[in-house]
Amino acid sequence: GAVVSQHPSRVICKSGTSVKIECRSLDFQATTMFWYRQFPKKSLMLMATSNEGSKATYEQGVEKDKFLINHASLTLSTLTVTSAHPEDSSFYICSARVGQGVNSPLHFGNGTRLTVT
Amino acid sequence: GENVEQHPSTLSVQEGDSAVIKCTYSDSASNYFPWYKQELGKRPQLIIDIRSNVGEKKDQRIAVTLNKTAKHFSLHITETQPEDSAVYFCAASSSGGTYKYIFGTGTRLKVLA
Numbered sequence: 001g002a003v004v005s006q007h008p009s010r011v012i013c014k015s016g017t018s019v020k021i022e023c024r025s026l027d028f029q030a031t032t033m034f035w036y037r038q039f040p041k042k043s044l045m046l047m048a049t050s051n052e053g054s055k056a057t058y059e060q061g062v063e064k065d066k067f068l069i070n071h072a073s074l075t076l077s078t079l080t081v082t083s084a085h086p087e088d089s090s091f092y093i094c095s096a097r098v099g100q101g102v103n104s105p106l107h108f109g110n111g112t113r114l115t116v117t
Numbered sequence: 118g119e120n121v122e123q124h125p126s127t128l129s130v131q132e133g134d135s136a137v138i139k140c141t142y143s144d145s146a147s148n149y150f151p152w153y154k155q156e157l158g159k160r161p162q163l164i165i166d167i168r169s170n171v172g173e174k175k176d177q178r179i180a181v182t183l184n185k186t187a188k189h190f191s192l193h194i195t196e197t198q199p200e201d202s203a204v205y206f207c208a209a210s211s212s213g214g215t216y217k218y219i220f221g222t223g224t225r226l227k228v229l230a
Binding site for chain 2: 042043046049093104106107108110111
């Protein structure tokens with residue numbers, strides 16, 4: 001149980017285009033999902049908290065107009081990288097929590113490797 | 118906000134030896150501390166977690182200890198095997214409604230056969 005599916009796993013796009021990444025909770029409902037960014041050999045940097053039916057909460061330094069998050073249902077959150085540039089190339093990974101309490105573990109998607117040329 | 122520091126950044130041990138990874142956190146309100154293992158190109162996988170009402174938890178070769186007073190917690194892997202080689206991340210749940218995780222910087226563990 002507690003499977004989080006992320007799509008696509010890899011994407012290559014040209015500079016200036018937008019890319020949408022989907023994160024789905026397959027066997028549970030997730031009112032909250034989290035989007036992380038991971039640079040090579042680096043830690044997981046929290047970008048934003050996605051809340052179903054309301055606006056996402058962005059971490060300091062993360063441009064909300066650059067990284068659009070939509071959480072329209074209890075099983076789907078999307079991250080759109082708008083007007084992508086080479087510096088946006090990274091590994092993006094979503095996660096969701098089963099249950100709402102602080103002690104509920106996060107389950108991660110399989111990540112999306114974005115390459116902007 | 119919460120800040121989590123993790124040491125060492127890299128760790129090499131001989132197969133069969135023990136490995137210890139340490140983390141410290143800053144927010145005294147944090148009360149849940151998971152550990153994740155990430156193999157190259159794959160998603161982080163939860164391997165063990167500990168809640169603030171206990172000081173130690175063990176699951177076969179893996180154990181975690183927590184010292185709330187000092188605000189640090191550690192991962193212990195005994196009888197290491199080559200398949201334990203991966204990057205390990207600690208995390209602390211921050212206070213606030215969404216209980217978001219803040220991760221440590223990671224430890225790259227290499228188990229030498």
